[in-house]
Amino acid sequence: xxxxxxxxxxxxxxxxxxxxxxxxxxxxxxxxxxxxxxxxxxxxxxxxxxxxxxxxxxxxxxxxxxxxxxxxxxxxxxxxxxxxxxxxxxxxxxxxxxxxxxxxxxxxxxxxxxxxxxxxxxxxxxxxxxxxxxxxxxxxxxxxxxxxxxxxxxxxxxxxxxxxxxxxxxxxxxxxxxxxxxxxxxxxxxxxxxxxxxxxxxxxxxxxxxxxxxxxxxxxxxxxxxxxxxxxxxxxxxxxxxxxxxxxxxxxxxxxxxxxxxxxxxxxxxxxxxxxxxxxxxxxxxxxxxxxxxxxxxxxxxxxxxxxxxxxxxxxxxxxxxxxxxxxxxxxxxxxxxxxxxxxxxxxxxxxxxxxxxxxxxxxxxxxxxxxxxxxxx
Numbered sequence: 001x002x003x004x005x006x007x008x009x010x011x012x013x014x015x016x017x018x019x020x021x022x023x024x025x026x027x028x029x030x031x032x033x034x035x036x037x038x039x040x041x042x043x044x045x046x047x048x049x050x051x052x053x054x055x056x057x058x059x060x061x062x063x064x065x066x067x068x069x070x071x072x073x074x075x076x077x078x079x080x081x082x083x084x085x086x087x088x089x090x091x092x093x094x095x096x097x098x099x100x101x102x103x104x105x106x107x108x109x110x111x112x113x114x115x116x117x118x119x120x121x122x123x124x125x126x127x128x129x130x131x132x133x134x135x136x137x138x139x140x141x142x143x144x145x146x147x148x149x150x151x152x153x154x155x156x157x158x159x160x161x162x163x164x165x166x167x168x169x170x171x172x173x174x175x176x177x178x179x180x181x182x183x184x185x186x187x188x189x190x191x192x193x194x195x196x197x198x199x200x201x202x203x204x205x206x207x208x209x210x211x212x213x214x215x216x217x218x219x220x221x222x223x224x225x226x227x228x229x230x231x232x233x234x235x236x237x238x239x240x241x242x243x244x245x246x247x248x249x250x251x252x253x254x255x256x257x258x259x260x261x262x263x264x265x266x267x268x269x270x271x272x273x274x275x276x277x278x279x280x281x282x283x284x285x286x287x288x289x290x291x292x293x294x295x296x297x298x299x300x301x302x303x304x305x306x307x308x309x310x311x312x313x314x315x316x317x318x319x320x321x322x323x324x325x326x327x328x329x330x331x332x333x334x335x336x337x338x339x340x341x342x343x344x345x346x347x348x349x350x351x352x353x354x355x356x357x358x359x360x361x362x363x364x365x366x367x368x369x370x371x372x373x374x375x376x377x378x
Contacts, residue, residue: 006077007032007060009334010104012095013084014061015039015046017289018109018139021327022082023047027057029335036062036074037085066091071098080334083108088136089115089186096123096134105132105337107350109139109326113224114186120229120347128346135342135353137226138333140325141165141244143350143359144317145302146227148372150356152306152313153236155378161237162305163227164208165244166217167322169298170251170290188224191232191240199224204256206243211303211316211373218252219243230349247299295320300369311378317360319369332362 009026013019014035026033037043040063047054047061064074066085071094075081081104083095088110096119099106106127110116116136127134137143145165152158189196199221206219222244231237245252266274300319306312319325329350336342342353350359363369 007034007058008079008338009033010036010075010078010081011084012036012064012071012081015042016084018323018326019084020046020050021323022084022330023051023054023057023059025328025331026334027051027053027059029331030058031331031334031338032058033334034060034062034074034078036064038066039063066094068094068097068101071095072101075099075102075104078102078104080105080107080337082330082334084330086110086112087115088112089118092119099132100126100130103130103132105135105342107133107135107138107330107333109330110136111139111141111222111225112186113188113226113229116226116229124347131341131345133337133342133345133353134347135333135350137230138326138329138350140167140300140319140322140329141222142226143329144300144319144322144325144363144369145242145304146230146349146351147356147360147363148302148304148315148317149227149231149306150351151315151360151372151374152304155306155311155313155376156236157311157378158306158308158313159237160239160307161227161231161241162307163225163240163242164210164219164301164303165225165242166210166219166247166302167298167300168247169293169322170246170248186223188221189228190221190224190242191228191238193238194232196228196232205252208243210301212301212318217245217247218249219245220252220255226349230352293321293324298322300325308378312376313378314375316373317369318373319363321368324366325363325368328362328366328368329359332359 011022015037035043043061064070075098081099085091089112145163149161188199207216208219210217225242227242228240231240266277298321300322302317304315344352
């Protein structure tokens, strides 16, 4: 099947919470797509019941086995693959390898730092040589904060980023599973003088001052997140620390206990058995899809303090519906890649690939974020 006769975008994991939103925004952009996953029954049900206006979309549903060979055959003839199937360190390699074989751009929604480091080290150069984009972590929890950081860095002489990401709501089923598995199998790092430094694993919850509220918020490193990896090769930046959480304090108070108990219960198991046990624990914590986001409830705050020897800048982006932000960012990436080459091929963040002011404009145009509040002392 030629590029011209095949739908140009594949949403892999389209039946999941985030995948549905990606499909919704592809419909709004008028982009034909393939909704792919491991169960045609789940895909059909998700498209018909959970994607508003799906009857006006140009799409097809395809069931595919999770193997490099099967995914390569599916991707061949398309141009862009938007991957929402996590945990990505476990399920991502086959998708990335298939994208490289089928000559497709790749994006995903991950926050798994170990997966980003793997992509950077093992696949970045290969994608760059092929003229393809490899952009993991294109999502509200990472990209919107990166936009704020990039706005701060428009002021020269700032080399340290202190990033806080907060949102209102609950993690999805897949996000809960990723949090537990990632905590059990990988270390979390921040960036200090261009080197990865491990977060203290037993430090517990951090108390942060969040713009716009008097009450201190509770935060965690969330596996280190994407930002230290993205900025590691940015000559302007030497230090990056990221903390984040949900506004729901009882939920935040419970996370360290749940993670610690799960790790203790599974510490002696073989890797596959440990993954299955952790997945079962995650299902016990969150086994139903969260409701569709409500902008009055599902708010987001991305705050970045940037500093240097003789200057400071602070940027806050208030928004809502973090999963909708993710769906829109993914769809916009596809739209852009179908029309022109990214600003950078190979391993690149959303801002590095498409421009931070471009992505900010997209979020603003769909009513998902307020104008950034920027304060500069330099």
